[in-house]
Amino acid sequence: xxHCHHKKEAHGHEGCCAHEHHHEHHESxxxxxxxxxxAAVFLAVAMLLERCTSLPTxxxxxxxxxxxxxxxxxxxxxxxxxxxHGEAFNEHFLMSVxxxxxxxxxxxxxAETQFPEAVFVMLFFQIGELFxxxxxxxxRESISHLMDIRPDxxxxxxxxxxxxxxxxxxxxxxxxxxxxxxxxxxDGVVVEGGTSLNTVALTGESLPRxxxxxxxxxxxxxxxxxxxxxRTTKNYGESTVSKIIRLVEEANEHKSQSETFISRFARIxxxxxxxxxxxxxxxxxxxxxxxAATFPTWLYRALLFLVVSCPCALVISVPLTFFGGIGGxxxxxxxIKGANYMDVLAKVGTVxxxxxxxxxxxxxxxxxxxxxxxxxxxxxxxxxHVEHFSTHPVGAALRAAFPDEASDGCELSDxxxxxxxxxxxxxxxxxxxxxxxxxxxxxGAQWHDCHLTGTIIHVAVNGEYAGxxxxxxxxxxxxxxxxxxxxxxxxxxxxMLTGDRKEVADMVAKKLGIDEYHAELLPTDKVAYLDSLIxxxxxxxxxxxxxxxxxxxxxxxxxxxxxxxxxxxxxxxAAIEAADVVLMDDKPSKVPLxxxxxxxxxxxxxxxxxxxxxxxxxxxxxxxxxxxxxxxxVFADVGVTVLAVFNAMRALHINAAHAALPNTERSEINKKEx
Numbered sequence: 001x002x003h004c005h006h007k008k009e010a011h012g013h014e015g016c017c018a019h020e021h022h023h024e025h026h027e028s029x030x031x032x033x034x035x036x037x038x039a040a041v042f043l044a045v046a047m048l049l050e051r052c053t054s055l056p057t058x059x060x061x062x063x064x065x066x067x068x069x070x071x072x073x074x075x076x077x078x079x080x081x082x083x084x085h086g087e088a089f090n091e092h093f094l095m096s097v098x099x100x101x102x103x104x105x106x107x108x109x110x111a112e113t114q115f116p117e118a119v120f121v122m123l124f125f126q127i128g129e130l131f132x133x134x135x136x137x138x139x140r141e142s143i144s145h146l147m148d149i150r151p152d153x154x155x156x157x158x159x160x161x162x163x164x165x166x167x168x169x170x171x172x173x174x175x176x177x178x179x180x181x182x183x184x185x186x187d188g189v190v191v192e193g194g195t196s197l198n199t200v201a202l203t204g205e206s207l208p209r210x211x212x213x214x215x216x217x218x219x220x221x222x223x224x225x226x227x228x229x230x231r232t233t234k235n236y237g238e239s240t241v242s243k244i245i246r247l248v249e250e251a252n253e254h255k256s257q258s259e260t261f262i263s264r265f266a267r268i269x270x271x272x273x274x275x276x277x278x279x280x281x282x283x284x285x286x287x288x289x290x291x292a293a294t295f296p297t298w299l300y301r302a303l304l305f306l307v308v309s310c311p312c313a314l315v316i317s318v319p320l321t322f323f324g325g326i327g328g329x330x331x332x333x334x335x336i337k338g339a340n341y342m343d344v345l346a347k348v349g350t351v352x353x354x355x356x357x358x359x360x361x362x363x364x365x366x367x368x369x370x371x372x373x374x375x376x377x378x379x380x381x382x383x384x385h386v387e388h389f390s391t392h393p394v395g396a397a398l399r400a401a402f403p404d405e406a407s408d409g410c411e412l413s414d415x416x417x418x419x420x421x422x423x424x425x426x427x428x429x430x431x432x433x434x435x436x437x438x439x440x441x442x443x444g445a446q447w448h449d450c451h452l453t454g455t456i457i458h459v460a461v462n463g464e465y466a467g468x469x470x471x472x473x474x475x476x477x478x479x480x481x482x483x484x485x486x487x488x489x490x491x492x493x494x495x496m497l498t499g500d501r502k503e504v505a506d507m508v509a510k511k512l513g514i515d516e517y518h519a520e521l522l523p524t525d526k527v528a529y530l531d532s533l534i535x536x537x538x539x540x541x542x543x544x545x546x547x548x549x550x551x552x553x554x555x556x557x558x559x560x561x562x563x564x565x566x567x568x569x570x571x572x573x574a575a576i577e578a579a580d581v582v583l584m585d586d587k588p589s590k591v592p593l594x595x596x597x598x599x600x601x602x603x604x605x606x607x608x609x610x611x612x613x614x615x616x617x618x619x620x621x622x623x624x625x626x627x628x629x630x631x632x633x634v635f636a637d638v639g640v641t642v643l644a645v646f647n648a649m650r651a652l653h654i655n656a657a658h659a660a661l662p663n664t665e666r667s668e669i670n671k672k673e674x
Contacts, residue, residue: 032130035071036123042067043119050115057106057113064103064115072099072122075129094270094309095125101303108296114303124641151185151219151241157229167219168236176230184221187239188230190214194419195226196392208392210420224391265609273309277302280624297626304623309616317608317644324651325601333584334594341580344563345598349543350533351491351591354526354557355498355508357550358567359588360473364393366401368452371467377402379467383459385412386425386434394457397471418442422457433460440465453503473504475511482588483512489592492543495533497526499553523553530560548591550575565591601651608644615640 046063049055055063069076078092099118106113154167155177162177167185170176175191178184184197194212199221208224211217217230220241236242281302285294322339329336336342356362369376384402387395415425421442422435433443434457440447445460447468454472458465483494496517498505505519518529534545547554547561555578558564566579567586583590622628 029130032126036126036130039067039071039119039123039126042070043116043123046119047116060113060115061103061106064119068099068103068119068122071119071126072096075122075125091125091270094273094306095122097274098303098306098309101306105300105303108299151183154185155179155182167239170232170236172232172235174232176232177227178217178223178230179227180223180225182223184217184219184223184230185239185241186230186232186236187216187218187234188232189216191229191231193226193228195228196224197221198224212419269309273306277306277309280305301623301626304628305620308619308623308628317612317641317648318605320645321601321605321608321648321651324648325597325604328601328652329594329597332590332593332597334590334597335582335584336594336598337580337582341563342598342601344544345546345581345595346602347542347544348491348546348563348595350493350495350537350545351486352495352497352530352533352545352547352557352561353514353588354547354549354554355496355500355505356473357586358548359479359496359508359512360475362550363474364397364455364471365474366397366469367454367472368450368470369467370450370470373461373464373466379459379469381410382427382432382461382466383434383457383469385410385427386415386423386432388412389415390417390423394455394471398457398469401469430461431463433463434458453507473500475508476586476588478587478589480512482591483514485589485592486595487513489595491595497521497529497557523556526554526557527560530557534560534562546591546595548588550586554578565594604647604651608647611647612640612644 043064046060046067049063050060072095075092076096079096082093099122102114102118102121106115151167153164154170156163156165156170157175157177170186176186176188178195180195190211190213192213194210196208196210197217199209199218209221211228216233217228218241219239281295281299284298285291288294319339322342325342326336326339336345353359366380369379371379374382380398380402384398387398390396411426411428413426415423417423418435418439420438422433422439424431424433424435424439424443426432433439433445436456437447437458440458440460443460443463445458445463445465447458447460447465450456450468450470452470454470457469457471459467459469486494493516494514496505496509496512496514498508498517498519499521500519502519505517508514509517518525521529530545530547537543537545544562546563546565547557548565548567549558550567554566554575558566558575558580559578563581564579565581565583566575567583581594583594619628619632622632
């Protein structure tokens with residue numbers, strides 16, 4: 001059933017695959033519900049038959065076997081598979097042994113039949129499985145949305161004609177043509193033309209990259225402005241884009257499968273119960289000296305012991321607690337894709353952040369204006385005018401800083417863009433040059449650097465230096481709060497990885513109080529860093545690593561981390577598919593909230609566990625001394641289940657920021673806020 005986590009095969013049909021997976025999941029849930037309902041009807045019919053007729057025991061067994069097999073077939077199959085693989089002691093095995101025991105007990109001399117109880121126990125178990133399957137469902141619907149960067153076609157020049165072919169049909173050394181707006185299908189070198197490329201999807205770097213003849217281009221980028229011809233240097237299978245897709249697919253298999261709470265528990269609980277039952281059946285008769293006479297009584301007690309020990313309350317309430325926690329989290333805009341990720345989230349000890357789009361907005365804004373000869377307003381005014389038609393984010397930032405430039409009636413003429421330098425234009429008769437240091441050198445202006453970190457835009461009027469403007473990616477309002485809250489939660493280490501320049505990374509890390517950072521990284525470098533961080537975790541260390549990111553370039557890293565958290569509001573589809581947790585509103589402060597919700601959910605699950613075990617042990621002791629009946633056992637089980645389910649429902653109600661805080665923590669936060 002849902003315990004087998006399907007591994008995604010690497011092939012090209014991701015899109016249809018996701019759809020099919022989704023469809024299959026819904027179908028299987030519907031099938032399970034129908035099965036349970038039909039089995040319940042058959043059980044009622046069987047009980048009526050038993051009450052109203054006097055069928056011989058073996059015929060009654062056949063009647064009860066119909067609902068039993070209907071609802072228990074999957075469980076029996078899983079138990080048999082477990083035995084075949086040498087993993088005998090799982091919860092399926094326990095349910096199978098106990099229920100088969102209850103079915104066969106009536107054939108012992110002097111014992112009563114226990115058919116309805118056997119079917120009831122199995123029915124309960126299946127309802128628990130249904131909850132668990134539903135809560136973990138959708139757990140991961142394949143990486144279909146990597147379609148975003150997967151180029152569909154390549155325009156290749158052959159014999160003077162332009163042909164549209166699939167990227168994997170292009171061989172190394174052929175020339176492809178990439179028009180504005182198209183994705184770069186293969187890695188190569190520009191042989192004709194020039195353009196700027198949007199590389200956000202791959203590197204997370206928000207500034208477009210200018211390329212001209214002789215420059216390398218990598219697949220998965222989007223061509224923004226000009227038509228270029230590219231000579232391919234790699235075939236499709238070796239190109240960056242297919243490597244990234246492959247990385248995600250492989251990383252999924254690396255996942256530290258945090259087993260669900262209940263399976264781990266069953267692994268210890270089941271052998272103990274099975275051996276205790278065996279001892280109960282055999283030891284007392286052996287010591288009584290009248291083995292044949294006393295054996296049926298003790299065998300009955302042993303089977304009773306097994307039925308009582310069925311972890312019904314656990315099997316229902318624990319998954320339901322996780323289900324509630326997942327529901328409560330989603331009300332707060334946090335989607336957790338399965339109960340096992342809850343488990344990992346609660347143990348997070350290291351949080352690794354991507355920078356652009358995660359801790360920062362990925363949008364540029366003017367941070368400072370340093371004029372030399374003009375005042376600030378004039379400098380901004382000139383720069384915004386010259387950049388008026390620019391499609392570059394820098395242009396957008398300058399226009400946003402000086403919004404009334406369109407209505408001030410200034411004359412603008414002779415606008416020319418100088419690739420790799422900047423833009424020059426005539427404003428009210430003055431030649432204004434706006435760009436980088438190369439631009440200043442070109443017009444002979446005596447420029448100087450700025451003490452601030454960021455993208456520095458220099459301005460010269462008629463070849464004389466007029467000052468510069470500092471533009472930076474803006475930090476999200478709650479980034480600093482997110483880091484400090486993580487520290488309050490006892491997270492040991494925060495790390496930032498970015499494709500951006502070292503100075504920018506250093507500034508952001510200092511502002512936010514992040515422990516360490518690594519800059520100028522490509523997607524593959526990020527995976528390598530993450531690997532090294534994961535390898536630092538010793539097996540004895542139960543702490544886990546979370547990665548928070550938003551771009552397609554983060555998909556492999558999200559999939560590789562113990563728990564991948566994606567920014568879902570503006571993030572890419574690929575990242576959302578590869579992640580285990582998705583934050584719907586792009587707020588980094590939701591990361592500590594998610595950890596808090598997970599910890600609270602686990603706390604409730606543990607309460608249920610101990611409560612159920614306590615009641616179980618009491619009834620088991622009674623059963624061992626022959627003081628308990630099967631109905632008492634089933635009743636205790638159902639009662640415990642109902643109470644545990646009510647407790648589990650608490651996990652649903654999570655009051656956003658202050659939810660799930662221990663009182664000490666809450667009062668500290670109140671202190672800070674006041």
